[in-house]
Amino acid sequence: MTEDMNQVEVRTFSENDKVKGTVTKIEEKQVLVSIIGSKLDGIIPISELSSLHVEHASDVVKEGDELELVVTKVEEDALVVSKRKADAEKAWEEMKRRFETGEVFECLVNDVVKGGLVVDLGVRGFVPASLVEDHYVDDFTDYKGKTLSFKIVELDQEKNRLILSHRAVIETEKEQKKKQVLKNISAGQILEGVVQRITNFGAFVDIGGVDGLVHISQLSHKHVSMPSEVVQEGDKVQVKVLSVDLDNERISLSIKETQPGPWTNIEEKAAVDSVLTGVVKRIVSFGAFVEVLPGVEGLVHISQISHKHIGTPHEVLKEGQQVQVKVLDVNEKEQRLSLSIKELEEKEADNHVEYELPEEAKGFQLGEMIGDKLKGLKN
Incomplete structure (x- = not known):
């Protein structure tokens, strides 16, 4: 037993050695650990607790925790050790695997910084603002403390660069959903x-x-x-x-x-003999099309435009003109509407000159007058 203890006591440590330690005390700027397999104590500076900025050591560890550590400095009576480095070594191996396989994983958002989000994966992971959502987000404050799914889009261990994307996960899910929806439509x-x-x-x-x-x-x-x-x-x-x-x-x-078509129930909306106000939409050689309801046009045939004789509808009407029309005929099935403008206009009296009989002819019958004329011709 004494020999084993002596072996433990004389064990020497070098920088980068991997050791295990149990948390014995948490101070403001450091954490004390008992190095397992040695009588030496270990000191973890607060900066070596995590890859992220730590305000209080108690946020990361508690007394009794057993930690994997890396020796960063050997002193006479203690070792300066790092939890951050030990976590990072394991984390980089795991991150490489996830990157190569394209794995999607969930992680807590630890902090919101200028330009994006920060997560702790044993190493610091950064999510640029443009890779958080597939739409613009003005304020990321509410994202702190949220658990989101991520995919690694860039990894460079030498530069300590790990870029994550939540947007890539969303876009992949949407694409899969889109294909499924397309199949069912x-x-x-x-x-x-x-x-x-x-x-x-x-x-x-x-x-x-x-x-x-x-x-x-x-x-x-x-x-x-x-x-x-x-x-x-x-x-x-x-x-x-x-x-x-x-x-x-x-x-x-x-x-x-x-939606119901404009011609639905047209026989009620534009009943025969009803008078409607419409707008001339198109003028053709044989008449004019007048819109009397949204989407409903009826034809005023050239013969129904005016009581006067007209050569072309353009003589009387112009496009955009508002007119009153009378419904002559309506057919919902064939979507036909016959209209008339002249039916609403008074027919002008015929212009004619009355023949005034001479004074001497008044009182004679027409037959007598014609007979006298004929006699004159014979003579």
Whole structure:
């Protein structure tokens, strides 16, 4: 027994030796440990407790903890040791494995610094602000203390550089979800979605993890100049799937197709003999098309424009002109509406000159007058 103890006492230590120690006392700027297998004590400076900045040693260790350590300096009666270096050696091996395999893992966000987030993985890991989310974040304060999933995107042990990304995890998950959604979507389905983005040519709608485009022509039955006239970002909308392109991962949607058409119940909205106010939309050689309801145009045939004879509709009408029309005929099935402008206008009296009989002819019959004329011709 004495021989074994003597061997322990005479053991010598060198810098970079790996040792184990038990925490015996926690002080403000250092931690004292009893080196296992030796009568020497070890001192861990607070800066050597973690790869991260430590305010209080008690935040990292507590009395009785058994730690793996690396000798950084040998003194006469004690060893200066580092928990940070021991953790880092093991951590780098684990980080290399995760980097090579592309493993996704969870980790606590220890701190928020200028430019991103900091995590402790035995070595300091940094998450640049651009790699935290797949959207812009103004303030990262609330991220401290959160547990997020990460993927290592850059590793350089020599430069002590470990870059992590939460965004890469989100994008991978979204891509997988997108493929699954695409498999389950087919033309003709009616789905609920949320307007994500508005452009000049339409609106992108999220239908459960994948965005589809509602072209401006499919937003409404009425004419739309700008998509923002009809929808806003964040709006919940019902859409009909028009087509699915699996190869290019594109989905065409329609809001218009989920809404009653402008011709629905047109026989009630534009009953025969009813008078409506409309706008001349198009003028053609045989008449004019007048919009009487949003998306509903009827034809005023050239013969129904005026009581007067006209060569072309342009003589009387111009595009954009507001007119009153009378409904002559309506057909919902064929989406036809016959209209008339002249039916609402009074027919002007015919211009004619009355023939005034001479004074001497008054009181005679017409036959007598003609007979006298004929006699004159014979003579």
